[in-house]
Amino acid sequence: MPALAPSSRIALPSREQTTQEAWLALMRTTYKACLLRKDGREIEAAQLLGGELPEMIRKWSSRSGLSAAQCKDRLRSLFARAQEQIELSVLQRPSLIMEVCDRISAHGNPGDESPAPTGATATAVVRSIHLRQRIPIGDVSEMLDAIAEAEACSTSFGRRVAAPIPSRIEASLVCA
Amino acid sequence: MPLTSTESSNQPIIVPPSVNNAVLNKPARSAPVNGSATASTTTLLVGLDWGTNMSCLMTSPAGSADVAVKEQIPTVVGYASEAVLDQVLPGNSKVLFGRDAIKYRQNLTLVRPLQGGVIHDLPSATQFAQHLGSRLKGTATDVRAVIGMPASSDVAARENARAAVKGIFSKVIFVPEPFLAALGFRDETRLSDSTYQDPVLNSLYIDIGAGSTDVCLVQGHYPTGDDQLSAPFAGDAVDAIILEQILAAYPDCGMTLSRVREIKEKHSFVLGEDGSKSAIATVMVGGKARKLDVTQQVGAGCEALLDKVFVMTRDLIARANPETVAELLQNVIVTGGGSLIKGFGVALQTKLLEEGFENPRVRVLGENYKDYVAFGALKAARQAKDRQWQTLIG
Numbered sequence: 001m002p003a004l005a006p007s008s009r010i011a012l013p014s015r016e017q018t019t020q021e022a023w024l025a026l027m028r029t030t031y032k033a034c035l036l037r038k039d040g041r042e043i044e045a046a047q048l049l050g051g052e053l054p055e056m057i058r059k060w061s062s063r064s065g066l067s068a069a070q071c072k073d074r075l076r077s078l079f080a081r082a083q084e085q086i087e088l089s090v091l092q093r094p095s096l097i098m099e100v101c102d103r104i105s106a107h108g109n110p111g112d113e114s115p116a117p118t119g120a121t122a123t124a125v126v127r128s129i130h131l132r133q134r135i136p137i138g139d140v141s142e143m144l145d146a147i148a149e150a151e152a153c154s155t156s157f158g159r160r161v162a163a164p165i166p167s168r169i170e171a172s173l174v175c176a
Numbered sequence: 177m178p179l180t181s182t183e184s185s186n187q188p189i190i191v192p193p194s195v196n197n198a199v200l201n202k203p204a205r206s207a208p209v210n211g212s213a214t215a216s217t218t219t220l221l222v223g224l225d226w227g228t229n230m231s232c233l234m235t236s237p238a239g240s241a242d243v244a245v246k247e248q249i250p251t252v253v254g255y256a257s258e259a260v261l262d263q264v265l266p267g268n269s270k271v272l273f274g275r276d277a278i279k280y281r282q283n284l285t286l287v288r289p290l291q292g293g294v295i296h297d298l299p300s301a302t303q304f305a306q307h308l309g310s311r312l313k314g315t316a317t318d319v320r321a322v323i324g325m326p327a328s329s330d331v332a333a334r335e336n337a338r339a340a341v342k343g344i345f346s347k348v349i350f351v352p353e354p355f356l357a358a359l360g361f362r363d364e365t366r367l368s369d370s371t372y373q374d375p376v377l378n379s380l381y382i383d384i385g386a387g388s389t390d391v392c393l394v395q396g397h398y399p400t401g402d403d404q405l406s407a408p409f410a411g412d413a414v415d416a417i418i419l420e421q422i423l424a425a426y427p428d429c430g431m432t433l434s435r436v437r438e439i440k441e442k443h444s445f446v447l448g449e450d451g452s453k454s455a456i457a458t459v460m461v462g463g464k465a466r467k468l469d470v471t472q473q474v475g476a477g478c479e480a481l482l483d484k485v486f487v488m489t490r491d492l493i494a495r496a497n498p499e500t501v502a503e504l505l506q507n508v509i510v511t512g513g514g515s516l517i518k519g520f521g522v523a524l525q526t527k528l529l530e531e532g533f534e535n536p537r538v539r540v541l542g543e544n545y546k547d548y549v550a551f552g553a554l555k556a557a558r559q560a561k562d563r564q565w566q567t568l569i570g
Contacts, residue, residue, distance in 0.1 A: 130401030137358060137376040140559040143398050147351060148564065151334070 022060035027078060029053055034082045220244075220316035222345065223554030224308070224323045225353070225546055226337070227251055228290045228386035229411070229513060231304075232546035234554045235312055238320075243554070245313055248546055249274040253300040253307075254284030273307040286434075289340075292387025292408065293326035293353075294333035301340040309344035320565055321345040322553040324353040327390045327399075328406040338568060347565035351556055353549050354381055354392045354399055357511055360552030361541075378500055379507035380492060382485055382524075384514025386411040389481075391488045393496055393504070405492050409484045411513050414477040415440060421473040422457075429459050429468060439470060445518040446478045478517050485514070486527045493533070505536040511548065515540040 029048055036045035061071040131150060135143045219238035225231060228251060235245040254277030256270045265272065265280055272280055289301035312319060321344075323337060334350050341348060358376045366372040376394050383390045389410045393403040419436045422429065435457070443455035455471040489508065496504055505528070510521055521540040528536040541548065 130404070131398055132400065134397040134400060136397050137362065137394070140359070140556050141561055141564070143355065144349060144351070144556065144560055144564045146398075147349075151331075151350075 019060065019063040019065075022056065022063055026053070026056045026060050027082075029056060030078055030082045218314070218316045219318040219320060220312060220314055221554060221557040222312065222319060222321035223356075223550045223552070223557055224321050225356070225549035225553065226290065226323055227546065228288065228293050230546055231308070232550035233308055233311060234547075234550045236554055236558070237314070237316075238558075243551075245311065246547070246550075247311055249308070249311070250278055251288060251290055251304060252277045253287045253289060253304050254278075254281060255287065257283055257285065271303060273304060292412075293385055294329050294387075295336040295340055298336055298340060301336070305340045305344045318347070319345050320347040320557060320560075322349045322351055322356075322557040322560065324356045324549045324553055325350045326385070326388055326406075327352045327354050327392065327404055328388060338566075342568045345568060347567050349556065349560055349565060351553065354383060354390055354394070354404065356549045356552030356556065357381060357383065358394045358398070358552065359555050360548035360550070361509075373507075375507060375509065378503045379509055380489065380496075380504055382489060382508065382510045382512075382515075384410050384481065384485065384510065384512040386513060389485060389488065389512075389514070391485070391492050393492060395496070395500060395504075402495065403492075405488045407484060407488060410481070411440075414444075414481050414514075417480055418470070418473050418477040421476055422468070422470055425473065426468055429461055429466070431457075431459060435459065440474060440477070441516070443470070443474050444478050444516070445475060446482045446520050446523040478520075481514060481517070482520065482523055482527070485510075486524060486531075489524065489528065490531060490533075502534065505533055508536060508538040509541065510538060511541040511545040513545075515542065515545055 029052055033045045033048040033053065036042075036048065057071075057075065061068070064071065066074070131143075131146050133146065135146055221236050221238050223234040223236075225233075230248055231251045232248045233245060234243050234247075236243055252274065254272040256265055256272075260283045262268060264283055266276065272284060277284060277286060287297055287300040289295060289297045289304050295301040309319075321341065323341070325333060325337065329350075329352075337350065338348065358379075358381065362374065362376050363372070367374065377396050379394050381390075381392050381394055383392075387408060387410055389407050391405045392399040395403075415433055415436045418440060419431060419433055422431045422436070439455065439457045443457075445455075454469050455474045457468050457470050458465050459468060460466070493501060493504065508524070508528070510524065514520065521538040525536050525538040528538070
């Protein structure tokens with residue numbers, strides 16, 4: 001009986017794990033580059049965009065199992081999101097980059113998503129509703145207000161904008 | 177919370193809350209919603225746990241403490257095959273729902289509208305919502321629903337749910353399921369009873385669904401982001417492991433996921449003593465019935481889930497205020513479909529004990545776990561102010 005130990009079932013297979021790690025590294029660098037540009041540190045941003053990012057994209061796209069078109073879509077979405085969030089000044093502290101990346105990645109690796117929903121709106125990013133303050137269980141009304149507030153926040157946070165992929169990065173996809 | 181052991185196994189079971197004592201099937205009556213609706217408006221309040229595999233619906237006329245309708249419906253839509261003969265399906269229906277769809281599945285294409293607790297197929301979800309609407313009794317002109325959503329659901333999930341129930345409910349509120357479970361689990365009528373242990377004061381809830389496992393601390397307040405852990409590893413992942421291992425052992429058995437689900441529901445276990453009785457599955461191979469011993473495969477899938485839940489539980493306990501942990505360990509509550517795995521509560525309790533936690537006590541909600549979320553949703557609907565309802569236009 002080729003039974004696997006239960007613990008080995010929980011761990012991600014190594015390919016998925018490395019794809020996820022590659023995607024996480026890509027996300028962190030993208031956010032970092034956007035943040036640097038926002039701060040006017042163009043040279044450092046360009047170093048990331050032109051130096052590190054293309055290699056990261058090559059690494060991720062070669063492992064993701066996705067077509068070039070799908071990779072481009074994912075990257076467009078990532079760049080749109082990163083630019084929008086930085087523009088909205090949601091991420092003013094670099095330490096938050098890691099947190100946001102981890103939260104997003106915790107909800108799935110783009111390389112292993114299930115098939116696209118039928119007729120349903122799908123987003124690559126999960127923005128869960130979480131309360132920011134503690135509300136007593138007995139205070140249902142306040143809980144509902146807090147959920148509405150959190151939902152409004154996550155909805156505006158989740159607005160999608162079309163953003164071009166920087167040309168040097170697009171070129172790296174062709175090579176991947 | 178009244179505790180009894182209602183089955184012969186060593187699985188601790190909690191008796192369902194006061195919802196079971198609610199007066200059912202009383203006639204609906206017109207009443208204002210939280211002081212806002214006009215006297216001429218007949219308002220029906222709905223609590224809905226729209227689950228991946230099973231949905232639970234509870235209704236109550238506004239202003240009433242009674243539950244008018246309480247129903248569990250498998251979340252599945254069956255579309256008739258073109259070749260199906262007349263009079264085979266009830267009423268010659270082209271679409272069947274819930275138990276009817278499962279009963280006549282030989283002649284239907286079954287679609288599960290939800291995956292991981294959120295809508296995956298909007299057309300079938302819309303039709304399923306219409307079916308739910310047909311189950312509402314009475315002639316209410318204003319039907320308002322509080323709908324449970326997974327803690328990790330996103331903006332798109334809520335948009336899809338709104339689109340699906342448009343035309344069925346006039347107003348909705350979406351609330352994370354752990355909140356509703358806590359709300360539904362609490363018996364407010366017993367709060368003045370000194371012997372009653374309020375389950376929302378200091379508890380750890382583990383909700384094992386089909387698509388995700390959610391663990392959250394409920395310590396007198398609704399869980400914040402820091403009080404919750406969610407992982408996309410639950411019943412569906414267990415099914416996948418069991419299927420993979422069965423196919424590895426019996427490559428030609430033609431096993432399917434839906435068959436695995438049936439086997440799991442009947443034979444799932446995590447303790448050796450529960451697995452001492454062999455899980456024998458009958459499958460058709462080349463038109464012949466063949467009996468397979470799948471005990472080890474079922475056990476492996478369930479053990480993997482147990483390990484995952486244990487790690488999440490341990491990690492969340494580590495986040496709790498150390499001063500509250502001793503009491504928290506007395507109130508570890510397992511809910512969701514995963515709670516039906518034989519021996520799960522005891523096995524988790526044992527693992528926590530082995531890890532060094534002092535005197536942990538794990539309880540499982542058992543068969544009626546769906547009621548808690550729906551009842552919590554109904555409670556929330558009763559207390560919602562008019563301005564808090566989201567109107568569905570169109």
